[in-house]
């Protein structure tokens with residue numbers, strides 16, 4: 541109990557700090573609602589532009605509104621020269637992709653954007669794709685305003701027009717991760733914008749929060765484990781050894797869900813479609829075996845804690861199926877989540893209430909100052 545009578549909740553677990561209409565997570569039932577639609581209902585149907593519009597404005601656009609919104613986003617994709625220069629410098633120093641995204645996102649303030657939320661959504665994929673190519677010694681591919689948001693992202697990465705199956709799989713992924721209650725990066729964004737700071741600052745903070753392995757940094761390591769295992773019979777010894785060393789199994793467990801993360805099922809279905817048509821079906825089958833073994837061992841490891849598969853495990857498989865290397869997984873998460881971050885910035889700006897919790901002082905009291913020679 542703090543001096544003001546407020547109670548201490550480590551990690552803010554169980555604390556409701558925000559009322560939002562953007563998304564709701566029922567961790568006991570395993571239900572994720574995105575502005576009124578279940579994740580299963582909306583993710584596989586909507587384009588990413590529709591999803592952004594829905595989260596920002598609490599309703600899907602009609603055909604005319606959608607065309608105008610697509611056009612507005614497409615028009616804002618191109619990066620200022622200063623942003624590209626910075627990305628070139630970062631690539632020469634081999635800065636990790638999430639750090640490059642963070643510093644480049646900051647430069648969007650240089651334009652004094654009229655609609656920062658629009659610029660942030662429009663340009664995040666351009667930054668990620670440009671940096672990906674620069675790191676490999678290739679020139680960035682200019683955005684194509686004739687392509688939809690997801691198709692254009694794949695085009696800028698590969699310099700090749702993507703097929704419809706890949707675009708649908710990517711849109712399903714981006715929609716699935718577009719928002720998720722008061723997760724750490726969204727909370728960071730809301731705290732920043734609640735001081736009446738600006739959305740660019742808020743999204744820079746959110747990118748920093750997303751980078752950590754306990755949040756958005758898990759899918760790369762999750763896939764690395766599947767590769768390390770290599771064959772179903774190795775799953776148990778490899779995973780057991782990791783747990784024995786006190787490591788966490790990436791792609792499992794969640795602060796809110798005590799049942800299977802519903803996003804895992806949506807992405808598993810999308811990944812299965814992708815791998816069945818044009819992927820490495822053996823890898824998909826191996827991942828299913830790894831998941832089964834991990835769940836059994838986690839139940840042994842923390843009985844009754846219900847550590848279940850989270851979104852990151854199937855994210856890894858789906859993005860791998862799309863041909864994305866692991867260093868693009870977390871930046872691609874940001875390409876989707878920036879929809880939710882910006883929606884929360886708009887909601888928080890309308891709410892206009894400073895977010896300012898308390899702390900409980902547990903340090904010493906009554907100390908007297910002594911000069912350095914007497915300490």
Ligand code: ACO
Pocket residue numbers: 753754755756758787788789790791792793794795796842845847850851852
């Ligand atoms: N592997 C092994 N042990 C685990 C795992 C795991 N994946 N997850 C939790 N545990 C253990 C914890 O160490 C803890 O043990 P302890 O009581 O001895 O310390 C116990 O299970 C209970 O942990 P929780 O309270 O359920 O976990 P918490 O809410 O603090 O953390 C988190 C949730 C960070 C997601 C955790 O499960 C984890 O580290 N998972 C692996 C990383 C991961 O997949 N992150 C992506 C999350 S999804 C997202 O952010 C988009």
